[in-house]
Amino acid sequence: MARYFEDTDVGDVYELDGRYDVTKAEVKEFAENYDPQPFHLDEAAAEDSIFGSLAASGWHTASMCMRLLVDDFLEPETSMGARGVDELRWIQPVYPGDTLRVEVEILDKRISESRPEMGHIRTKLTGYNQHDDAVIEWKAKGMHRRREADE
Amino acid sequence: MARYFEDTDVGDVYELDGRYDVTKAEVKEFAENYDPQPFHLDEAAAEDSIFGSLAASGWHTASMCMRLLVDDFLEPETSMGARGVDELRWIQPVYPGDTLRVEVEILDKRISESRPEMGHIRTKLTGYNQHDDAVIEWKAKGMHRRREADE
Numbered sequence: 001m002a003r004y005f006e007d008t009d010v011g012d013v014y015e016l017d018g019r020y021d022v023t024k025a026e027v028k029e030f031a032e033n034y035d036p037q038p039f040h041l042d043e044a045a046a047e048d049s050i051f052g053s054l055a056a057s058g059w060h061t062a063s064m065c066m067r068l069l070v071d072d073f074l075e076p077e078t079s080m081g082a083r084g085v086d087e088l089r090w091i092q093p094v095y096p097g098d099t100l101r102v103e104v105e106i107l108d109k110r111i112s113e114s115r116p117e118m119g120h121i122r123t124k125l126t127g128y129n130q131h132d133d134a135v136i137e138w139k140a141k142g143m144h145r146r147r148e149a150d151e
Numbered sequence: 152m153a154r155y156f157e158d159t160d161v162g163d164v165y166e167l168d169g170r171y172d173v174t175k176a177e178v179k180e181f182a183e184n185y186d187p188q189p190f191h192l193d194e195a196a197a198e199d200s201i202f203g204s205l206a207a208s209g210w211h212t213a214s215m216c217m218r219l220l221v222d223d224f225l226e227p228e229t230s231m232g233a234r235g236v237d238e239l240r241w242i243q244p245v246y247p248g249d250t251l252r253v254e255v256e257i258l259d260k261r262i263s264e265s266r267p268e269m270g271h272i273r274t275k276l277t278g279y280n281q282h283d284d285a286v287i288e289w290k291a292k293g294m295h296r297r298r299e300a301d302e
Contacts (some may be wrong), residue, residue: 066208
């Protein structure tokens, strides 16, 4: 059953089931494509950096968490994209061998004034590693279809 | 010559030379990996969406702009990562066939209290398409090595 705008309440917290295994090959491939800084590409350079060892690009970490969000929270029938993200923080490095999971909290919601078939939901996403350390968080402004638009 | 913390001034604007050609194959590949929502994967679904036609994932757009930033602005000798990003906005959709470029403005800067060999620089990045429409922007908190640390 699709999750419409009406199907979440402010304060709800969703602990998503999905897990993302971070591999060295993928960390390096993403970095080669999008963030070729030495500490994301090269073990020796990373040891001398603030990260201490090879670490995923922050944009890669965000993208892996987005994948978990799409798999287990956003739904094709009702998700209508997002306007942006506030307070994105890379709290701790993400390393090859880590396993990520995400939680989503509903912060607030309102019906769109210009498009009554949709509503805005502001959510806080937190990504954790296998030690339950928060590694990333952000607040998103998502657009979601209203149930009455399909009734 | 490496760009140290001291080598930028508040108010400076850097129009980076690099260009990123957005291809349909890459839009779909990124979406398959990290953001498999129909409007990023499937032309027909995208036509019925808020985007009007197949559009890049917002995280893909951010990652492509990051690549331009790494190629032409951040430098391995002096860039020490970033704590996070504020006010990330996906202003307009990015479509296959678009060509992206970025501008960087120095918003403010201060020497680190805990690590005197580095400083914090807050920057605003704006990504534009080939029509000079702003498509994405964000404000980043980057860490940069101080010149005196290497003297």
